[in-house]
Amino acid sequence: MAGLMFMRPEFGKWGSLKLPSTWRALRGWRKRxxxxxxxxxxxxxxxxxxxxxxxxxxxxxxxxxLLSLTxxxxxxxxxxxxxxxxxxxxxxxxRSWSILLFPNERVExxxxxxxxxxxxxxxxxxxxxxxxxxxxxxxxPDSLVFTFEYPAFMRAFQSCVKELGIEDKIIxxxxxxxxxxxxxxxxxxxxxxxxxxxxxxxxxxxIRYEKGARLGESWARLHPRLQVxxxxxxxxxADIVLRRPHPVSLxxxxxxxxxxxxxxxSREVAQSAQRV
Numbered sequence: 290m291a292g293l294m295f296m297r298p299e300f301g302k303w304g305s306l307k308l309p310s311t312w313r314a315l316r317g318w319r320k321r322x323x324x325x326x327x328x329x330x331x332x333x334x335x336x337x338x339x340x341x342x343x344x345x346x347x348x349x350x351x352x353x354x355l356l357s358l359t360x361x362x363x364x365x366x367x368x369x370x371x372x373x374x375x376x377x378x379x380x381x382x383x384r385s386w387s388i389l390l391f392p393n394e395r396v397e398x399x400x401x402x403x404x405x406x407x408x409x410x411x412x413x414x415x416x417x418x419x420x421x422x423x424x425x426x427x428x429x430p431d432s433l434v435f436t437f438e439y440p441a442f443m444r445a446f447q448s449c450v451k452e453l454g455i456e457d458k459i460i461x462x463x464x465x466x467x468x469x470x471x472x473x474x475x476x477x478x479x480x481x482x483x484x485x486x487x488x489x490x491x492x493x494x495x496i497r498y499e500k501g502a503r504l505g506e507s508w509a510r511l512h513p514r515l516q517v518x519x520x521x522x523x524x525x526x527a528d529i530v531l532r533r534p535h536p537v538s539l540x541x542x543x544x545x546x547x548x549x550x551x552x553x554x555s556r557e558v559a560q561s562a563q564r565v
Contacts, residue, residue, distance in 0.1 A: 290315065303402055327463050329470035329500040331508050332358075332414060333519030334455070340522045340529045340537055341449035350442055351530065352421060353435050356388075357464040358471075359415040360408045361487040361498075364461050366390055368439055369397060373430035375422055376407075385411040386422045401488060408486060413477060417527035454515060454542060457507075466498050474501030514543050 290311060294301040300308060335358050343351035357367055367390075374389040390406040391399050398404055410418065425434045443461070450459050469487060472478040478486070484495040508516065521537045528535035 327460075327466050328457065328507055329466040329504055330459065330463060331467075331504050331519070332471050333516075333523040334459075334507075334511070335464065335467060336522035336526045336529070337453055337515075337519045338446070338449050338459075339526070341452055342445060343529055343532075345449065345452075346445045348421075348530070348532070349435060349437065350445055352418060353442065354446070354461065354464070355415060355418060355530070356410075357461060358468045359410065359412040359418075360388065361465050361468045361483075362390070362408065363400065363465060364439065366399065366406075368433075368435055370434045371430065372426055372428055372432055372434055375426040375434065377422070377426060383409070385409050386419060399488065401490065403488060406488060412472070414471075414523075414526070417530045420531065452539075453518070454512065457510060466500060467504075469495070469499040470501040470504055473499050474504055514541060518542055 290308075294304075297306075298304055299306045335354065339351045339354050342354060353367060356362075357364060360367070370388060370390060374392070376383070376387045376389055378385055387407055387409045390408070391397050391404045393404045399406055410422070446461055465487070469478075469483045473480065473483060480492075480495060480499070483499055484492065487495065487498060489495045489498070511519065518537065518541050521535075521541070522529065525535040525537060527533075529537070
């Protein structure tokens with residue numbers, strides 16, 4: 290069905306031709322073999338991954354990861370974010386920065402066929418990103434904010450997962466599960482607010498993504514030394530993003546990390562010297 294809808298879009302959800310018997314068969318298959326929801330991870334884990342991305346790849350990939358977490362956006366949606374889509378605060382209109390995805394003037398639409406998708410950048414834990422937004426908002430309005438290719442980001446992301454010694458498989462799409470779980474578990478947003486922010490039309494879809502009760506279970510799977518590093522990264526997230534001195538170091542991981550510590554530390558020293 291996926292191949293057919295790719296070659297013949299008119300048979301898709303928004304097409305003019307329908308295959309009712311096939312869709313009924315697929316719904317029956319889903320009931321007999323339901324899909325498994327991806328695991329949600331605590332904010333400290335994503336802060337640690339953002340830290341490693343900032344050190345090894347630069348600030349752009351770090352911001353992309355944190356923006357995915359706070360907006361609940363799909364990875365591909367943010368890759369299409371353009372500079373004109375960064376909307377600055379306006380007195381009497383909006384109090385925080387926001388992003389505009391899939392503007393009505395363009396042909397692109399979201400996975401659910403939506404246009405003019407607006408998400409406010411008002412998460413309490415993500416306020417450290419606010420000083421960064423004026424810079425990417427400048428320049429050609431139609432140019433992309435994130436200029437790297439997604440496969441390059443995936444390689445860098447998996448390298449950071451391995452470097453931290455996280456044994457579980459983590460993919461960037463899990464930010465869409467983790468963001469709602471973090472906000473609900475900390476009482477930052479209600480379920481209705483999460484549903485609107487995540488662009489879910491049905492409550493059952495929101496429930497499938499919001500797994501706040503399982504954040505503790507995911508946290509318990511981490512090595513104690515890695516937990517310490519994650520807690521430090523969360524506490525000093527603003528220092529990491531704004532490139533201020535902070536106490537987070539790979540030495541705290543000890544034998545947990547999979548990478549060669551000496552080469553990594555040397556790389557960090559060289560990059561720090563280059564920044565200076």
